[in-house]
Amino acid sequence: MNKINTLVISTLFISFLGMTSIASANDPVTTKEKGREAIILTEKERHAVLTEMRGFLESVQTIVVGLSKNDWESTSKAARKSGMVEQTGMPKSLGKKLPKAFKILGQKTHKAFDQLALDIKDMEDKQQALEQLGSLMKNCVSCHALFKFETEK
Numbered sequence: 001m002n003k004i005n006t007l008v009i010s011t012l013f014i015s016f017l018g019m020t021s022i023a024s025a026n027d028p029v030t031t032k033e034k035g036r037e038a039i040i041l042t043e044k045e046r047h048a049v050l051t052e053m054r055g056f057l058e059s060v061q062t063i064v065v066g067l068s069k070n071d072w073e074s075t076s077k078a079a080r081k082s083g084m085v086e087q088t089g090m091p092k093s094l095g096k097k098l099p100k101a102f103k104i105l106g107q108k109t110h111k112a113f114d115q116l117a118l119d120i121k122d123m124e125d126k127q128q129a130l131e132q133l134g135s136l137m138k139n140c141v142s143c144h145a146l147f148k149f150e151t152e153k
């Protein structure tokens with residue numbers, strides 16, 4: 001085999017490896033192409049969950065601003081706000097309607113916010129906090145790629 005052939009073959013092999021790793025890294029996109037699973041809720045239930053979602057977004061925003069100022073107190077508070085405590089006001093009827101995968105991802109997200117709140121106070125480490133925030137936000141991305149809400153007709 002001459003040099004050019006070896007080069008072509010190894011380039012093809014490397015791009016093949018690249019493609020397979022991109023495919024697995026982008027799993028949610030594949031799911032999205034197939035369509036997100038619709039969770040059917042009443043208007044009231046949907047309102048409750050979407051309010052929770054906007055709370056998540058608000059926490060993320062406050063955390064990013066707080067970290068930029070090394071304001072550990074407000075950052076920790078903002079994380080705590082989206083912790084497990086945030087779930088307490090949810091309509092009971094949601095329990096039966098939300099798929100298991102949704103509940104697991106939701107719990108993981110609340111718990112990660114609680115952990116972030118603790119770690120920010122303990123460590124006062126911006127780099128660490130940003131890593132944890134980035135990692136917990138994978139839950140936002142995955143869940144949004146898997147599910148959507150629709151209301152009962």
Ligand code: HEC
Nearest residue numbers: 050053054056057102105106109139140143144147148149
């Ligand atoms: C367990 C699943 C799940 C997790 C985790 C999750 N979301 Fe959501 N979120 C949803 C679903 C489903 C919708 C509705 C999407 C639709 O119907 O198109 C939504 C909607 C939203 C909305 C729109 C709210 C509105 O009023 O329309 C925002 C903002 C949002 N999410 C932010 C976040 C952020 C930020 C995180 C992570 C910190 C997050 N979500 C984590 C499932 C999730």
